[in-house]
Amino acid sequence: MKFIDMHTHSTASDGVYRPKELVEYALEKGLSGIAITDHDTIDGIEEAVDHASIYKDFIVIPGIELSAEYHGEEVHILGYGIDYKNSSLKEKLRYLEKERRDRAYKIVSKLNSMGMKLDYESIMQTVQNGVVGRPHIARALVEHGYVKNLEEAFNKYLAQDAAAYVPRAKLSPQEAIGLIKAARGISVLAHPGLIQSDKIIEDILTLGIDGIEVYHSEHTGSLSRKFLEMAEEHNLFVTAGSDFHFPPDNDESYHGDLGSIKISLDSIQKLFRRA
CATH class of the missing domain: 3.20.20.140 (Metal-dependent hydrolases)
Structure with missing residues (x-):
């Protein structure tokens, strides 16, 4: 099968x-x-x-x-x-991509204000031509040694109601x-x-x-x-x-x-x- x-x-x-x-x-x-x-x-x-x-x-x-x-x-x-x-789909996705980028910038700014030295542009380089999401920021937190794994990154900083959470347009x-x-x-x-x-x-x-x-x-x-x-x-x-x-x-x-x-x-x- x-x-x-x-x-x-x-x-x-x-x-x-x-x-x-x-x-x-x-x-x-x-x-x-x-x-x-x-x-x-x-x-x-x-x-x-x-x-x-x-x-x-x-x-x-x-x-x-x-x-x-x-x-x-x-x-x-x-x-x-x-x-x-489909043109309608592509137009809406362009809007959502901008919202994702704006949200990522705000999350990184929050983390920086808490003493974590993350660089927004470096994170965006890992995204390349894709759309940014919280897992990209979570991986950066792991790579810099601020958390042990992605689960900890989300629980401490990125999940809803966590310290660096930022809502976005949906x-x-x-x-x-x-x-x-x-x-x-x-x-x-x-x-x-x-x-x-x-x-x-x-x-x-x-x-x-x-x-x-x-x-x-x-x-x-x-x-x-x-x-x-x-x-x-x-x-x-x-x-x-x-x-x-x-x-x-x-x-x-x-x-x-x-x-x-x-x-x-x-x-x-x-x-x-x-x-």
């Missing part, structure tokens, strides 16, 4: 592998495909698609993970099979779903197990969303069963993904290794045929 990981990140956002390296790593893991779902950007898609074309039976699904907010809680909406050249779930649909994509609620309120999950499932990420590296078996029941109740598509950012290193992980959560390629192809 062939399998695909439907939730991956490249250097276009906060992953450590370039898109073409992500394709190669997926092949090493025995996968038959991946969905590229970088945060608020489509910049990694074309490189991944072009590189995958040299392989006969490997598929790259163009995707995105849009950040949204609902009643004060951050929620993420995945988009699959999007037209990544879409509403309705806006995120609308952008994906305008780009002829399939919208899916990402990692609902990371959302604190069941009421928020239930509300989002009634906003015209197409599916739910039932299987995720942070979901226990009981959570996956719960979300599978929700998907069946609302007649939604079921997806699965590791939320891969980088391979486990020194016992530190950020979500799951590539392919640690996967779904049959046949199931996803059926999903697209239904959509």
